[in-house]
Amino acid sequence: MKTTRLRHYLSAGTLAMLACAVLPPAVAEDGKAILNAKCMACHTPEGNDALSRISHQRKTPEGWLMSIARMQLMYGVKISDEDRRSVVKYLADRQGLAPSETDGMRYAMERRLNTVEKFDEPLNQMCARCHSGARVALQRRPLQEWERLVEFHLGRWPSLEYQMMSRDRDWLGLARNEVAPQLAKDYPLESQAWSDWQKSKPGADALPGQWSFSGHMMTRGDVRGVMSVTHDSGDTFNIEVKGQYADGTPFNGSGSAIVYNGYEWRGNLKIGDVRMHQVFAALNGEMKGRMFETEHDERGLDFSAARQDSPRLLAVQPAFIRAGNEAELTLVGSGLSGTPDLGAGVEVVKVLESTPQLLRVKVKAAADAAPGLRNVALGALKGVDLAVYTEVAEVKVVPAYSVARIGENGGTTPKVQGRFEAEAWGKGADGQPYRIGYLPAKWTVEPFNEQARDDEDVKFAGTMQRDGVFLPAGAGPNPQRRMMANNVGNLKVIAQLEEGGLQGEGQLIVTVQRWNSPPLP
Amino acid sequence: MKLQFIGRMAATSLGLFAICTAAGVGLAFAASDVPANASGPALKPGKEYLLATNYPNNLHLIDVASDTLYKTCQMPDAFGPGAAQVAPDKKVAYVLNNHYGDIYGIELDTCKTVFHARLAFKPGEQAKSMLSLAVSPDGKELYSVANPTQILNDHYAVQAPRLQVYATDAGLNAQPLRTFEVPRQISIMQAADDGSLYMAGRDIYKLDVKTGQYSVALPTGSWKRPLYSPPDLLYIWSHQTARRDFSLLYTAAKYKDEKQDADTADFVYGYVSVDLTTGKTQVQDFAPVTEVYFTGMRSPKDPNQMFGVLNRLAKYDIKQQKLIKAANLAHSYYCISFDKAGSKLYLTGTFNDVAVYDPDSLELVANIKLPGGDMATGTAQVFTR
Numbered sequence: 045m046k047t048t049r050l051r052h053y054l055s056a057g058t059l060a061m062l063a064c065a066v067l068p069p070a071v072a073e074d075g076k077a078i079l080n081a082k083c084m085a086c087h088t089p090e091g092n093d094a095l096s097r098i099s100h101q102r103k104t105p106e107g108w109l110m111s112i113a114r115m116q117l118m119y120g121v122k123i124s125d126e127d128r129r130s131v132v133k134y135l136a137d138r139q140g141l142a143p144s145e146t147d148g149m150r151y152a153m154e155r156r157l158n159t160v161e162k163f164d165e166p167l168n169q170m171c172a173r174c175h176s177g178a179r180v181a182l183q184r185r186p187l188q189e190w191e192r193l194v195e196f197h198l199g200r201w202p203s204l205e206y207q208m209m210s211r212d213r214d215w216l217g218l219a220r221n222e223v224a225p226q227l228a229k230d231y232p233l234e235s236q237a238w239s240d241w242q243k244s245k246p247g248a249d250a251l252p253g254q255w256s257f258s259g260h261m262m263t264r265g266d267v268r269g270v271m272s273v274t275h276d277s278g279d280t281f282n283i284e285v286k287g288q289y290a291d292g293t294p295f296n297g298s299g300s301a302i303v304y305n306g307y308e309w310r311g312n313l314k315i316g317d318v319r320m321h322q323v324f325a326a327l328n329g330e331m332k333g334r335m336f337e338t339e340h341d342e343r344g345l346d347f348s349a350a351r352q353d354s355p356r357l358l359a360v361q362p363a364f365i366r367a368g369n370e371a372e373l374t375l376v377g378s379g380l381s382g383t384p385d386l387g388a389g390v391e392v393v394k395v396l397e398s399t400p401q402l403l404r405v406k407v408k409a410a411a412d413a414a415p416g417l418r419n420v421a422l423g424a425l426k427g428v429d430l431a432v433y434t435e436v437a438e439v440k441v442v443p444a445y446s447v448a449r450i451g452e453n454g455g456t457t458p459k460v461q462g463r464f465e466a467e468a469w470g471k472g473a474d475g476q477p478y479r480i481g482y483l484p485a486k487w488t489v490e491p492f493n494e495q496a497r498d499d500e501d502v503k504f505a506g507t508m509q510r511d512g513v514f515l516p517a518g519a520g521p522n523p524q525r526r527m528m529a530n531n532v533g534n535l536k537v538i539a540q541l542e543e544g545g546l547q548g549e550g551q552l553i554v555t556v557q558r559w560n561s562p563p564l565p
Numbered sequence: 566m567k568l569q570f571i572g573r574m575a576a577t578s579l580g581l582f583a584i585c586t587a588a589g590v591g592l593a594f595a596a597s598d599v600p601a602n603a604s605g606p607a608l609k610p611g612k613e614y615l616l617a618t619n620y621p622n623n624l625h626l627i628d629v630a631s632d633t634l635y636k637t638c639q640m641p642d643a644f645g646p647g648a649a650q651v652a653p654d655k656k657v658a659y660v661l662n663n664h665y666g667d668i669y670g671i672e673l674d675t676c677k678t679v680f681h682a683r684l685a686f687k688p689g690e691q692a693k694s695m696l697s698l699a700v701s702p703d704g705k706e707l708y709s710v711a712n713p714t715q716i717l718n719d720h721y722a723v724q725a726p727r728l729q730v731y732a733t734d735a736g737l738n739a740q741p742l743r744t745f746e747v748p749r750q751i752s753i754m755q756a757a758d759d760g761s762l763y764m765a766g767r768d769i770y771k772l773d774v775k776t777g778q779y780s781v782a783l784p785t786g787s788w789k790r791p792l793y794s795p796p797d798l799l800y801i802w803s804h805q806t807a808r809r810d811f812s813l814l815y816t817a818a819k820y821k822d823e824k825q826d827a828d829t830a831d832f833v834y835g836y837v838s839v840d841l842t843t844g845k846t847q848v849q850d851f852a853p854v855t856e857v858y859f860t861g862m863r864s865p866k867d868p869n870q871m872f873g874v875l876n877r878l879a880k881y882d883i884k885q886q887k888l889i890k891a892a893n894l895a896h897s898y899y900c901i902s903f904d905k906a907g908s909k910l911y912l913t914g915t916f917n918d919v920a921v922y923d924p925d926s927l928e929l930v931a932n933i934k935l936p937g938g939d940m941a942t943g944t945a946q947v948f949t950r
Contacts, residue, residue, distance in 0.1 A: 086718045097719045192720045199714030199721035202665070202693040205750050211767065211799055216723060216749060521896075527876065528896045 075134025078127045086119070097192070098135070100233060102184040104146070105136040105304045106153055106563035113562075118200075133279070133304060140305035141182065142241035143327055152178030152564045154323045154334035155341040157460075158446040169209045170223050179564045180227065184235065187228035194219040245306030248279050251326060256401035257287065257349035258359035258376040259335065260482075262442075262463040263512045266290040266361040267345060268376045270401055279303045283311055290361055290374075309333070322347070329354025342448075342460050352400065355379025357425040364431040364468075364481040365390065368411035372396065373430070375403040380422060386430050387418025416472035417479075431480045433470040438477065439485070440467045441539050441550030448506065448554045450531050453518025457557040462514030466539035466548060485539040487512045492534040492551055499526060505533025505554040512539070516554050530556055605636030607674035608655070608950040613905060616658055616673075617913050617945040618647030620938035624658060624671055629904050629947065632921050632931040638676035640669055647943040648696050651805060652733065653704040655950045659733075661709070665693040668709060670733065673950075682731050682739035684711040690724070691716055696801045699754040699762060700733070701774070706742070707731040708762055708774065710751040726751060728762075730774060745777025753803035755811040757841040763811055765800065769837060769846070783837050783846045785815065790848070794818035794830070798837070802860045802944040807905045808868070812838040814861045816854055833886075836861060836871070851883045859899040859914070864924055866907030874901045874912055878927055892927035895920065902945045913945040 079095070087095040094100075103111070109132050115121040123131070151159045161168075163177040171180045185193070198204055198216055205215040255271040269287015276282050280302045287295040299313025301322065309331060311322030321341075324333035329351040336344025350356035357377040365371045370393065375384055380403045383392050389410040397404035403422070409432050417429045442465045451459035466485035469477050489508045491497035504525055506516040517531035525531070533554040540547045608614060613629035622644045628635040640647075642663040649660045657670045657679060670680025685692035690713045697710035709731075713724040726749055729741040751766040762772045764779075767786035772779035785798050800813035815837060818830040832854035838847045851861075851871045858873030863883070870889070871881045875898070879891040899914025903924070912920040917938055921931035 088719065195714070195721045195723050198723045199691065199716070202712045202714075203695060206695055206752060206799060208797065208799070211750055212795065212797065214749070214767075527894060 074127075075130040078123070079131050079134060082121060082123050082127070082131070083115075097189070099139075100186055100189050102139045102141055102233060102238065103136075104141060104153055104182050104564070105132055105308055105310065107179075107182055108132045108135045108139075110562050110564060133302070136304040136308065137279075137306075140308065141184065142235070142237035143307055143325060144237045145184065145235065146182060146325070149178040149181045150323075150325065150333065152176050152182060155336060155344070155565070156334065157342065157565055158443045160445060166218065166223055167226070170215075170219060173207075173209055174204075176565045181231060182564065184231050184233050184238070185228065186233045187224060189233070190224040190227040190231075191220060194224050241306070247306075248275060248281075248303065250329075251275075251281060251303060251309075254352040254378075254401075255331060255349040256352070256358065256376060256378045257285075257331070257347060258361065259345035259347040261289070261343075261345040262465055264289060264345075266359070267295050268359075268361060268374065268402065269295055271349060273301070276300065283313060285313065285315065311335075312338070320344075324349075330356065339458060340461065342463060350378040352378050355425060357420065357422055357428050360420055360428050360430055362481055363429060364433060365407065365409045367409045367413040367415065367432055367434045370406065370408045372404065372406055375405070375420070375422060375428075376401065377422075377425065380425070382423050385421040387420070387432075389413025390418060390430065390432060414473045415470050415478075416474070431470065431478060433468070433480045435470070436468040436480065436483070436541060436544055436546050437471040438469040439483075439539055439541055439546050439548030440469060441465075441537050441548045442467045442482075444550045446550070446552055448514055448516045448552060449557055450506070450516045450519045450554065451557050453520055455519045455557065457519065457559070459516045459519075460558070461516065462537070462552050462554075464512040464514070464537055464539065464550065466512075466541060468541065468546075484542040485512070486510070486542060488538045488540075489514070489535040489552065490538060492536045496534040499529065499533075501533030501535060501554070504529075504531045505535060506531065508537070514552060514554075519557055532556060603637070603639070604674075604676045605638065608635075610950050613947065613949045615902065615904075615911055615919070615945055615947045616649055616651060617919060617935065617940055618644075618649055618660060618662075618943045619917055619935055619940040620644050622647075622662070623935070623937040624649070624660065624676075625935050625937075626673065627919060627933055629909070632909075632933055634933060634935065636676075637936060638671055638673070640671060641678055641681070642667060642669075644941075646696060646801075646941060648698055648801075648803065649944065649946055650698050650700050650803065651946050651948045652700050653702060655948050657733070658946075659698060659700060659707055661694055661696065661698045665695065666691070668694075668698065668707065668731075668739075670707075678737065680707075680731075680733060680735065680739060681737045682707075682709075682729075682735070682741075684709060684729065685713065686729075686740055687713070687715075689716055690714060692727075695752050696803065697751050697754050697764065698803065699756045701756050702758050702760060705733055706774065707733050708754060708756065710747055710754070710764065712749075725749075728764075728772065728774075728777065743774075743777070745772070747772070747777075747779065752799070752801055753813070755803060755805070755839070755841055757811075757839070757844055758809065759844065761844070763839045763841070765798070765813055769813075769839065771844075782839060782844075783848065785837055788848070790817075792820045792822070792825075794820070794825070794827075796835070796837075800860075801942060802900050804860075804862060804902065804944060805946050805948070806862070806865070806903075807947075807949075808863070808865055809841040810838055810863065811841055812836045812861070812863070814858060814873070817850075819850075834858065834861075834873070836863075849883060850886060852879075852881045852886055852888065855888075860901045862901045862903060864907045865903050865905065866924070870924075872901055872903075872910060872924065874898050878910075878912065878922060880924070880927060890927050892922065892929075895932075899942060900940075900945055902947050904947055905949060911945060911947065914940050914942060916940070919945070 161177045163172045252275045259267040272284045274282045284298040297315035301311035309324040309326040319338040322335045324331040331349040335347045359376045361374045394406040413432045420428045448462040449460035451457045465482040468480040468483045508514050521528040535552045537550040537552045615627040617625050622640045624638040626635045649658045660669050668682045672679045692711035692713040694709045699708045715722040725746045727744045728747045730743040731739045751764050754764040764770045768781045769783035770779045771782035796815035796817040798815040820830045833850045834852040835850040859875045861873040864870040869883050873879045877891045880889045898912035902911040910922040910924045917935045919933040
């Protein structure tokens with residue numbers, strides 16, 4: 045029941061700083077020297093340049109940053125930010141994960157905190173009950189290191205084995221005898237993927253160039269543009285972004301980036317006045333991931349980009365058209381040329397603009413075009429769908445289940461907003477549902493259940509704006525509320541399409557501040 | 566719907582142990598206005614007092630007759646959890662504190678620290694007690710289960726839990742007289758009149774404090790109650806009652822039939838108890854689960870009445886398993902206590918006020934503001950000097 049918690053744990057913002065400083069070229073040698081100087085006091089040299097514990101683990105840059113931060117916070121290691129960056133870089137390069145080893149788990153690095161995880165037992169209850177399962181699945185260790193992680197957990201948080209879903213079992217016995225061996229089997233230190241990656245990972249020269257990008261910022265719309273990457277030194281880069289939202293609002297800015305382990309791209313830039321962080325996997329001429337505000341990681345966009353020498357169709361914006369309508373569509377990608385084939389019943393009326401990165405076309409969907417998805421093709425380029433619809437069959441609120449958090453009001457923790465879009469679904473000629481896309485909607489909140497109604501959650505928990513952004517209320521006990529409760533709430537989020545009026549519902553939990561928000565949740 | 570309920574319970578229990586419930590945080594570090602080293606007046610023999618602790622490190626004594634704060638002692642080192650046990654002669658309170666790592670004996674008449682034991686006593690170890698603290702019936706020995714971990718240069722090694730037995734006159738650098746390995750997951754404990762120690766863990770164990778031999782007094786972890794799920798039992802409030810009753814609340818599913826379908830099951834609240842004068846144990850349901858109670862206590866006046874508290878104060882008829890009455894509260898309270906006569910009921914925990922209720926009418930009769938901050942999960946104790 046020890047209450048020592050990492051209240052001042054490194055925030056995502058600190059992580060962003062990791063990327064923002066320019067590393068000197070001699071970083072590798074420095075990293076090793078600093079590692080030895082700072083860590084050998086406790087970590088025993090084992091020969092072959094190895095140090096006890098440290099040399100037997102692989103993890104993400106965020107994972108290494110958290111480990112070093114823990115050494116600072118719990119054991120008083122004194123290390124400058126600059127030296128820490130060097131050590132993180134050194135370790136993340138040499139003891140990282142192969143790209144395939146991060147499959148399905150990147151949401152944790154990308155700070156998609158509304159992800160509902162699905163881990164099998166016993167990991168779900170034994171690990172993911174307190175922190176994300178991804179935090180575990182983004183590490184590789186041999187059995188002894190997984191065992192030591194168990195000992196560390198119970199030693200550091202002795203109340204752990206008394207909590208619900210622990211006290212009903214021999215927690216330590218189960219953790220030592222079943223969970224650690226399973227982790228060693230599922231997430232071993234040595235793997236074919238890792239040894240293959242070490243041989244094949246690209247150098248820094250794979251990244252400079254013109255990157256055409258496409259993204260979608262929740263509640264704000266589609267974004268597109270070009271990110272210019274120039275080499276700075278070592279694995280660091282300068283970046284310049286020139287783009288715009290679908291409504292024409294500029295999306296311009298510049299900053300710097302660093303690449304770990306040949307593909308883990310972390311950028312830090314300013315778009316207008318807003319500081320943003322990039323967490324991408326940069327592989328084979330493509331970047332994929334999420335770009336989010338440094339101070340508000342709930343505000344972000346899904347991002348994909350293709351380099352100029354890597355012809356690719358990234359997106360069609362918007363990716364839907366109503367049968368019988370004319371509309372302007374923008375294809376985003378690299379190496380684009382020609383006239384797209386948009387499938388049966390959709391005709392390109394005119395090519396309005398054509399560059400290798402962007403193809404703007406006026407199209408018409410026939411009134412009798414069959415509802416459903418069409419594969420968009422531009423020469424040999426494929427991989428993007430266009431939805432044609434006659435009517436919306438269903439509206440889903442995205443995210444269907446999410447968490448906003450109260451904050452500020454004299455406290456140091458910022459509010460975490462809710463951000464929603466109304467996702468329209470159609471019914472195809474085959475009777476199967478298909479995704480149309482995000483459509484404009486009116487937004488309201490209602491009490492989720494009787495308890496929420498009795499507690500007046502709608503009144504206290506915050507405000508739903510017209511644009512689908514939920515602004516939570518201030519933090520702290522509220523004397524105006526029954527039992528002086530905080531301004532928490534359990535809300536039904538209702539989207540009503542502006543056209544047609546069809547409704548969809550989601551659930552929003554408005555809860556208290558997250559006191560401990562490490563880079564990997 | 567039932568499953569959702571379990572989910573809520575889980576959230577509550579986790580919150581409780583992290584001590585981060587919404588209501589609890591705000592006042593945690595409010596400054597105390599009590600002067601340091603004040604000894605205050607001595608307690609008066611024959612008078613009844615309520616003892617409560619709070620941040621930053623206060624030990625309060627409330628005069629039960631007048632429901633006013635009688636005095637406040639300052640305790641050494643850091644707060645948490647502030648769980649107190651009062652010696653049989655009512656002269657000293659033993660408090661588990663300093664982040665669950667130390668036990669302090671505070672002489673109530675003088676506010677002097679007369680006993681101190683650091684639970685970690687081997688080189689390189691850390692040891693925390695999860696509310697395990699009890700005093701022998703003769704007042705000569707103090708018991709606590711420590712959960713030690715060896716902190717090595719680059720790793721931790723969790724050690725087996727130890728019951729540590731101290732002489733209460735061992736002073737300010739007390740070392741254990743005896744230690745015995747005990748099962749993991751031990752929380753609260755009480756010593757019975759015959760000297761044996763009852764410890765709550767996955768089962769309720771009865772331990773011989775001379776030999777360390779223990780047996781299962783109540784198999785809560787593996788009870789054989791037909792059509793009942795195993796109980797969920799976490800109770801960190803070790804009330805010392807005039808009735809010499811060691812009770813803990815549980816919840817369990819009561820299935821309709823052998824299929825053990827959770828969707829159709831009833832969920833029940835109950836208590837397990839040990840009569841510390843006779844050693845007699847009891848397992849008794851008292852209510853359908855409709856809301857969460859952190860603590861429950863039977864009325865000294867009418868032991869067929871069970872009172873429970875968290876977000877409401879509720880009163881049940883145990884035999885009938887029926888709610889008699891419930892009262893809304895100004896905020897959450899964790900811990901319930903009665904005066905000896907059972908004519909007043911005290912609610913503590915969370916904030917820094919003690920609410921006094923009439924157990925018959927469930928009307929609020931007084932509210933006592935304490936200097937300092939949050940009482941958190943501490944157990945209030947009522948005793949007669």
